[in-house]
Amino acid sequence: MFWNKKKKRIEKIELTEKGFQVNYDEEITQFQWSEIEKLTGFKVDRITTDDICLKIESGNKISFATEEFEGWRIFMTELLNKFPEIDKNWESIIAIPAFERKETELYNRNKNVG
Template sequence: MEFFQQLLEANGQFQYQAKSFSLKLPGGRVRYHWNEVSTIFGGQDNEVSSGDLYVDLFFKDGSQVRVKEEMEGWYRFLKELVAHFPGLEPDWDIDISSPINQSNLTLLYDKLKRSMPRALEDCYDLPLI
């Protein structure tokens, strides 16, 4: 049980401050401000070998970052995400993970209150469905 608790609390690749978090990426550490997040999608890789969950964060300035389940600190990141976006369902990751190996892409948060089709089009340049 202690190992699991350590896994849940480990920062891993992340560092947290009151108004921001930073993430260690191949090019260096990048800081992101929670109040600049405009949209959050959650999904699951639909590859048979992984099926890992991910979160895509889109920011006001047009930048984006994908946080993957395989990253060290994933569980703590989920906890921080729910703390900074109270409307997020705490168990959204469990809901998305079934059925396995399907993307189950889900709009978790949108500051502009767009519908999922509109947010998909705006964020991923996908046509409206």
């Protein structure tokens, strides 16, 4: 008997020399810290739990990462160091109330300049 075993999807965010890369199911998007234009935090309702997410925008690149991605905590620590204007408690802030998207702009280069 053959079992249809589904391959686990790759969900990983990792630091690089000058930035980071998002690997979503072998589609890799690379970013340098200096090119980040906008960061948006939000939640996705997963029926019984919420998933904290981050939308990353830079030029013509957009990528998403969630708290379930391998490397999320290490990435978050570095992100908050690189962008000190982001509230260090942003994940907790958007977590309440439960099951509500609560999209929040964390960083916008155009708004944060002069």
